[in-house]
Ligand SMILES: Cc1cc2nc3c(=O)[nH]c(=O)nc-3n(C[C@H](O)[C@H](O)[C@H](O)COP(=O)(O)OP(=O)(O)OC[C@H]3O[C@@H](n4cnc5c(N)ncnc54)[C@H](O)[C@@H]3O)c2cc1C
């Protein structure tokens with residue numbers, strides 16, 4: 393299967409150019425593990441204190457490099473669940489059964505351990521709060537057009553650990569008291585596999601501009617209206633902002649999940665240019 | 676800045692004297708590839724050798740399978756520092772395929788379904804050094820591993836063993852293939868650690 | 873492992889360029905598709921990473937890394953557009 397954008401016209405330049413504005417410069421940093429906790433039975437949350445971290449936008453990732461005593465190194469990318477100017481960086485890692493790095497991060501890493509990280513990375517898959525003051529005063533002209541685009545609603549679609557960068561966006565949205573309508577569709581195996589469960593429920597309960605829809609693929613909570621099962625095209629159509637509202641859509645999860653969702657979004661009339669994807673790999 | 680990560684050893688990395696310098700042992704077979712996996716039906720599959728005169732020697736799957744088959748037990752060495760020992764393959768020797776090929780040229784460009792290319796010296800393909808392999812560990816070669824057929828040149832780094840091979844084109848001079856244009860060594864001998872330019 | 877997004881190789885590329893080049897727009901030599909490199913498909917093979925056009929799958933660029941060097945090839949890109957502001 394090829395990328396979703398195959399289905400559309402021959403150009404796909406960026407929508408709001410300003411969304412790609414400069415982000416802090418990437419560099420290698422030493423991170424010290426400040427806190428760890430079980431996120432789910434199969435995943436851990438790592439809070440890192442990163443010396444010299446320049447801050448990051450919501451949605452960015454970092455590369456983490458582990459070095460064995462014999463000099464062997466393994467590098468993997470992890471999305472950042474936090475954003476802003478601080479030096480605290482939160483990761484959430486799902487353990488793959490025969491993985492090389494993720495079981496180490498989930499089971500082995502302890503408070504005080506030092507890790508090498510490179511970041512912040514990826515200025516494309518980011519969301520930034522809208523400057524509503526600027527939006528009102530900008531009036532017409534190019535700046536006005538760009539701001540108008542940025543005020544478009546946002547649809548977040550996560551599969552499994554793909555929630556991490558989208559959680560950062562939802563949190564940044566709430567913290568900035570941003571008025572952009574946000575809607576999130578989060579697909580997980582069972583209620584026990586939810587990442588950031590409390591935080592997401594709190595966001596959904598307290599914010600009028602954030603709506604959360606959950607899909608359980610293996611087991612639902614008692615009394616859940618829908619049976620367990622993968623996200624289908626119909627479910628997607630029912631739970632995401634319609635193409636007519638021209639949302640910016642962020643999709644993140646395993647490669648297979650992202651491919652399926654992105655191709656359905658195109659079929660449902662969303663413009664490929666409005667869809668931003670972050671594939672985590674796997675099938 | 677690099678420092679050792681407490682508690683991290685990575686996947687087991689055994690040493691063995693059959694390993695070339697800088698290599699460690701693996702038991703699985705990494706399947707990462709540079710593009711989508713081409714799905715080629717053996718009914719459509721064709722393999723050809725093209726010479727400087729434009730002469731083409733080609734085999735369809737049936738003709739190919741009628742050639743004498745070699746059993747090959749060999750070690751393979753990937754440029755990314757892993758080696759796998761004692762792998763078993765079945766394939767057709769390049770000596771057999773070149774039997775009736777007349778050429779003055781000394782170099783070969785291997786072309787694959789999916790567009791990949793890699794360059795080789797003819798000397799590295801003849802005298803029992805290379806095969807077009809279609810079976811691995813007693814099973815037909817998976818598309819992920821290069822099936823229906825891949826080049827097998829085990830004495831060179833494994834990127835030279837082009838997956839999904841479809842033909843060889845003779846060349847008067849050694850010209851770089853896909854990875855060789857982008858950083859890799861023209862020859863790729865693991866015992867000399869010919870990894871990069 | 874299947875492909876990921878161009879965005880995912882922002883890390884190694886940050887060692888070459890003073891800005892995040894995955895946000896730059898490039899034109900595919902094969903089909904003329906114009907998009908941010910972040911939208912390209914990244915295949916990670918043992919030899920290196922290959923960026924392919926999201927529209928026609930042709931190779932746009934390659935990234936090879938050794939311990940002490942790296943190579944970035946732009947063989948399938950006709951031009952790269954970089955934003956000044
Ligand atoms: C930009 C980016 C951001 C990422 N962010 C996160 C994150 O926030 N949290 C997180 O947990 N992971 C994230 N990942 C995935 C992460 O980088 C690793 O791929 C993952 O942790 C597996 O590494 P490993 O060494 O344990 O497995 P490996 O040893 O590399 O692989 C083990 C097996 O799992 C398969 N596999 C590899 N990746 C996946 C996958 N994502 N899903 C299913 N199977 C897979 C492989 O094909 C292999 O068979 C991200 C990936 C990218 C590209």
Ligand SMILES: [Zn+2]
Nearest residue numbers: 900903925928
């Ligand atoms: Zn193209």
